[in-house]
Amino acid sequence: MASAKEKYLAFLGSPEGCRIYKQFKQFLYGPDDALVDVLYRDHIEPRLTRHTGGLFRLADIGGGDGGRITALLNRAHADFPKLHFSLSFVEPSPASFLTAQERFRALGDWVDVTAWNQRFEETALEQESCDLALLIHSIYTFSCDATIQRLAGLKADVGGVLVVANDPEGLLMKLNSRMQAGFQEKRYELAAFLADLSRLHIPFDKTESNIGFTVPVHAFDAFAQAILTMTSMGAYPAFSSEEKEAAHAFLKGLSVAHDAQGWTYEQTEVFLAV
Numbered sequence: 001m002a003s004a005k006e007k008y009l010a011f012l013g014s015p016e017g018c019r020i021y022k023q024f025k026q027f028l029y030g031p032d033d034a035l036v037d038v039l040y041r042d043h044i045e046p047r048l049t050r051h052t053g054g055l056f057r058l059a060d061i062g063g064g065d066g067g068r069i070t071a072l073l074n075r076a077h078a079d080f081p082k083l084h085f086s087l088s089f090v091e092p093s094p095a096s097f098l099t100a101q102e103r104f105r106a107l108g109d110w111v112d113v114t115a116w117n118q119r120f121e122e123t124a125l126e127q128e129s130c131d132l133a134l135l136i137h138s139i140y141t142f143s144c145d146a147t148i149q150r151l152a153g154l155k156a157d158v159g160g161v162l163v164v165a166n167d168p169e170g171l172l173m174k175l176n177s178r179m180q181a182g183f184q185e186k187r188y189e190l191a192a193f194l195a196d197l198s199r200l201h202i203p204f205d206k207t208e209s210n211i212g213f214t215v216p217v218h219a220f221d222a223f224a225q226a227i228l229t230m231t232s233m234g235a236y237p238a239f240s241s242e243e244k245e246a247a248h249a250f251l252k253g254l255s256v257a258h259d260a261q262g263w264t265y266e267q268t269e270v271f272l273a274v
């Protein structure tokens with residue numbers, strides 16, 4: 001397949017892809033999901049504090065299995081129990097969508113959820129405006145100007161669209177470019193998105209958070225299996241033993257420190273408030 005975008009979409013849409021993505025997130029962000037923590041503390045809680053009115057309208061575009069948005073909603077509800085929430089949720093993967101729907105059913109009547117099992121480009125949202133639209137690691141299939149302009153227009157207020165992406169110089173980008181070298185059409189990543197925002201005169205505010213992690217020595221093989229299967233979009237298990245060894249050496253070489261505790265990695269998350 002010549003398109004890394006389509007291959008990645010198909011991989012994440014498969015039950016195996018969903019399983020690997022879950023494992024991969026556990027290694028990178030820990031069991032309590034450090035990204036949810038940073039997102040809530042630095043980006044959502046301050047917006048909720050500033051918000052006036054009884055309803056906070058959220059959108060989650062490419063929300064995956066709904067794990068992150070339900071964790072964020074539960075935290076928001078715990079801190080702002082008088083606020084009512086609505087959520088527009090868009091996710092094309094059938095396997096992830098099913099899990100998300102189960103999670104939504106467990107939420108209380110303090111939130112109304114409308115969910116679409118399709119791509120954002122094909123989705124007519126009930127309202128093309130919300131208080132906060134989240135795109136957490138989901139810009140990779142976008143690229144056309146009309147979609148970017150529509151995304152940027154989803155907000156009711158300045159900064160109401162929050163895009164989370166990986167640092168272009170970071171661990172995942174280095175692995176992605178090694179694993180996806182053979183594809184003609186690359187994934188749409190942060191550098192191209194930033195260039196497009198500037199070209200389209202869409203203002204944004206960029207911040208970063210460093211969420212490092214250490215892989216214990218005994219867990220390295222399981223970590224390598226998850227992160228290399230994820231970044232190769234399912235190809236890694238069929239690698240020859242030499243290819244696997246080379247990929248392991250490359251992965252170890254990307255760590256910033258290695259001692260008796262294990263391999264330590266830096267992981268910079270970039271947040272764009274559009």
Ligand SMILES: C[S@@+](CC[C@H](N)C(=O)[O-])C[C@H]1O[C@@H](n2cnc3c(N)ncnc32)[C@H](O)[C@@H]1O
Pocket residue numbers: 009012013061062063064065068090091092093096118119120121135136137138141142
């Ligand atoms: C890396 S996952 C992130 C999932 C979730 N946001 C999270 O942080 O756990 C990217 C998600 O974007 C979805 N996606 C890909 N292309 C999309 C599109 N055109 N419209 C909406 N979602 C899309 C994928 O199906 C996948 O679930």
